[in-house]
Amino acid sequence: MRTLIKHVLASTEPKEALAIKGWVRTRRDSKGFSFLELNDGSCLANLQIVVDATTPGFENPATLTTGASAAVEGNLVASPASGQKWELRATHIELVGAVDPTYPLQKKGHTPEFLRTIAHLRPRSNLFGTIFRLRSRLAYAVHQFFQDRDFVYVHTPIITASDCEGAGEMFRVTALKGNIDEKPQTDFFGKRTYLTVSGQLEGETFACALSNIYTFGPTFRAENSNTTRHAAEFWMIEPEMAFCDLQGDMDLGEEFIKAMARYAQEHCTEDLSLFAKFVDKDLPERLKFVIERPFVRVPYTDAVKILCGSGRKFEFPVKYGLNLQSEHERFLTEEHFKSPVTVFNYPREIKPFYMRLNDDHKTVAAMDMLVPGIGEVVGGAQREERLDQLLENMRSHKLNPEDYSWYLDLRRFGTVPHAGFGLGFERLLMFLTGVSNIRDVIPFARTPGNADF
RNA sequence: UCCAGAGUAGCUCAAUGGUAGAGCAGCCGGCUGUUAACCGGCGGGUUGCAGGUUCGAGCCCUGCCUCUGGAGCCA
Secondary structure, X not given: OEOOHHHHHOOOOOEEXXXXXXXXXXXXXXOOEXXXXXXXXXXXXXXXXXXXXXXXXXXXXXXXXXXXXXXXXXXXXXXXXXXXOEEEEEEEEEEEEOOOOOOOOOOOOOOHHHHHHOOOOHHHOHHHHHHHHHHHHHHHHHHHHHHHOOOEEOOOOOEEOOXXXXXXXXXXXXXXXXXXXXXXXXXXXXXXXEEOOOOHHHHXXXXXXXXXXXXXXXXXXXXOOOOOOOOOEEEEEEEEEEOOXXXXXXXXXXXXXXXXXXXXXXXXXXXXXXXXXXXXXXXXXXXXXXXXXXXXXXXXXXHHHHHHOOOXXXXXXXXXXXXXXXXXXXXXXXXXXXXXXXXXXXXXXXOOOOEOEOOOOOXXXXXXXXXXXXXXXXXXXXXXXXXXXXXXXXXXXXXXHHHXXXXXXXXXXXXXXXXXXXXXXXXXXXXXXXXXXXXXXXXXXXXXXXXXX
């Protein structure tokens, strides 16, 4: 039976007759024998295999080169040389799949930009193998975090007719040919439909029944965004809590990010060491800081005062009523506070209709969590639970209440204060790994003009 | 979409307007324990595309394409 390399390397004693399968990372030949390093993706480290020239199956060593797949049987022994604790003395080796000389991955390091062009092969590199192992572990940690707190996982629809205002441009979904706007009532669903930009509105309906819920699924934005932190398809986590206000919302967001950092630190130690070494030297220190220190919380009004009083020249103006620009958010989180920062209570004019109006009648109970290096990683709010106020908000945002009748019903039938947020899973991964481009933390990135693979 | 930079061998990069090169990878050979092994040899190019200037363009000019970074939008 096959043993994964991660288990082989964790062995505490020599073992006989192990079966290993994987891909050759590199080979070093000596007279009469070769060193083969095999990787099967179960961990970052390779297993060194010593193959004698007379080992059965090794009659044609030229075929067992970088990239080839192989099955090896042998005995695990303590390695006499430094560099690895264990090595496998092969008793039999078999070429499973040969590799063409055009195999693009080399033993030496490649740039992430080049590896992006071969997205089908890049998980075989150290960096991307590590990234995607960590992505998997963290997806699990997300569920564990919410399930441990009695949150119910809700699968909100991917195809939707409702627009979660303010979330961005939507991709149209249609089965029509020709002019798709001529008779939308004849379309597959009998109306215009889109790929979801957020499961929030549907999530609210479940929170107003099951109390605490979360979604975790693909989300689509048709924005022509070309940046290191935007993708047209990404995974979003959206908790929603009934009987919860903005304070509780901010508490959960902060607790969540800390928990994810802690999980990575405890469960992905080997993988994190690679990021610290080759991607972001400050990563261990940053994770420690995030875990240990409370996040700074500052009302929008105070944030504006800090920015105005900073003496800094900003490219874009800072004034009450204007959105904070990237440079302002960067200043707050990277320079002024040098810590993750939650900005809350934004002017009502710059936020969507569903956010709850504060008693000052000027601001809404919104919050954005900003982290150094990435900017906004969480955006959330307490929702407007008062029917009259919600209707007024919709009027001032020029929305038709008829389009949101089911959403308004939540306020008619046993309304409750509730709050939630959206968190970009890829941005979280960027923060936890130091990887600076969102295209490198998602297996096959969808960005404007690019849907290869 | 806007601004800036870049595009030369499979990869990373050189090359005053004057014969396109190196390292690595690949292939062949050597080496008794290697660690991104080492040593010797060999092959490898429509210089992103299309025009233009010039006796002569990888280099200068124009347009386009792609990539990278920044901005806007946001998660």
